[in-house]
Amino acid sequence: MDASADATALIPWELVGTITPPGLLSLVIIMILTGRLIPKATYDAAQRARDQWQRTAEMLRETNQVQAQTIEKQTSVGDTVIKVMSSLQKGGGEET
Template sequence: MLQGGAAGLLALVVLLILTGRLIPRRTYDDVREERDMWRAAFRESEAARAVEHEHAVTAVEVGQTAVQVLRALPTPEGWTMLRRIRAWCGRSRRVTPGQQAARSALYRAECDRLEAEGRAPVAAEVARELRALRVENHFAERIRLSLEGGR
């Protein structure tokens, strides 16, 4: 037969064991059992995550619908329901002097903006007249310079 057959076969078996290609049956069964356990845990986790995702999507849709409904409901004073709820929630807080000053400045700025918008047509007319005068003066100056021998 083969020379050194038993010794070669023993060397091959030892080599396979040392490289990890040949393992005992018990180790193989343990690894297989652990693999199956992790697969089951993963599938269960994915199923739970899918259910959570469905619930989150539903909750977001319900929240968006509620916000739209609250925004659409006017009250007698012209406030929307969402603004009224925000006002009710904020009633317990006191307004600081800085907040009062900021509100006052904002009110004054809004009044000034409305006043400026009211003056816009008059300002546009004055600007148009000034442009026309500048063009007339420009040409008059050029004519005067050309008559005097300048450029």
């Protein structure tokens, strides 16, 4: 459910025609205090922060993927070095 549906649920529609200016002001104050009504600048700042976090998370995901590929390559190089060293030890390791 989106925020606008939540805000409209708070409005007593049967009393809208009879609501007085102080009643309307009270309703707005209650909505502000409960976080149902926020300034557009605050909403925009929250959206920008959310978008920044999403971009950062995507960048970290890509970095982790590259690191995983690099580690895999290094592991295969390490295995090759171990095999070469083992064969040198088995062969006596004599230099000519």
